[in-house]
Amino acid sequence: AQTVTQSQPEMSVQEAETVTLSCTYDTSESDYYLFWYKQPPSRQMILVIRQEAYKQQNATENRFSVNFQKAAKSFSLKISDSQLGDAAMYFCALASGNTPLVFGKGTRLSVIA
Amino acid sequence: GAVVSQHPSWVICKSGTSVKIECRSLDFQATTMFWYRQFPKQSLMLMATSNEGSKATYEQGVEKDKFLINHASLTLSTLTVTSAHPEDSSFYICGGGTGSSSYNSPLHFGNGTRLTVT
Numbered sequence: 001a002q003t004v005t006q007s008q009p010e011m012s013v014q015e016a017e018t019v020t021l022s023c024t025y026d027t028s029e030s031d032y033y034l035f036w037y038k039q040p041p042s043r044q045m046i047l048v049i050r051q052e053a054y055k056q057q058n059a060t061e062n063r064f065s066v067n068f069q070k071a072a073k074s075f076s077l078k079i080s081d082s083q084l085g086d087a088a089m090y091f092c093a094l095a096s097g098n099t100p101l102v103f104g105k106g107t108r109l110s111v112i113a
Numbered sequence: 114g115a116v117v118s119q120h121p122s123w124v125i126c127k128s129g130t131s132v133k134i135e136c137r138s139l140d141f142q143a144t145t146m147f148w149y150r151q152f153p154k155q156s157l158m159l160m161a162t163s164n165e166g167s168k169a170t171y172e173q174g175v176e177k178d179k180f181l182i183n184h185a186s187l188t189l190s191t192l193t194v195t196s197a198h199p200e201d202s203s204f205y206i207c208g209g210g211t212g213s214s215s216y217n218s219p220l221h222f223g224n225g226t227r228l229t230v231t
Contacts, residue, residue: 037222042224043151043204043206043224043225043227044222044224044225045157045206045208045220045222045225046222047220047221091156091157100147100159100162101147101159101208101220102159103156103157104156105155105156106155106156
């Protein structure tokens with residue numbers, strides 16, 4: 001079975017500061033993808049970043065980057081220069097083989113002006 | 114980027130009636146459509162996976178006769194909640210992918226449908 005665990009139900013960050021959201025996962029597959037999705041109050045699911053397991057280099061997308069530790073099965077998201085628009089629920093997700101996307105329980109991020 | 118249009122965004126219906134939710138992929142062909150349900154302040158729970166032209170695969174505990182899924186074309190998938198009851202009230206969201214699974218093709222989600230059954 002594949003599982004995704006987000007141990008931080010809520011996080012807050014000051015505007016312009018940096019915050020890291022944690023995610024751990026478990027899978028028996030050797031090849032898989034990891035994702036971070038953002039769900040703002042509009043409830044639209046927005047893909048933030050994705051990481052291919054076979055790539056050692058951490059993915060980055062502008063202010064968003066990940067720290068992918070394959071051996072530890074850890075996939076944290078770092079948001080730099082936080083903006084008010086970053087406030088949302090963030091879901092970590094895992095996909096491998098023919099298994100549908102599995103989501104963690106989410107972390108609610110608040111950005112303080 | 115790829116867009117999935119989901120309608121309606123919000124619907125209120127009476128108990129016992131049926132409601133159809135549509136998801137259209139506007140600028141790509143969604144080989145696979147995943148249907149999720151999300152309760153307040155909770156994560157997305159997969160209900161079923163549908164591939165164009167074939168029967169949907171339902172997750173354990175999801176009643177296939179109650180949640181009818183049709184994926185007749187590469188651009189349209191529908192979820193019909195039949196004989197809706199108040200406990201079916203929830204947020205339903207679809208995610209379209211271009212592969213046979215979400216493995217190497219990130220899903221593009223619709224905006225979701227908030228269903229309230231009175």
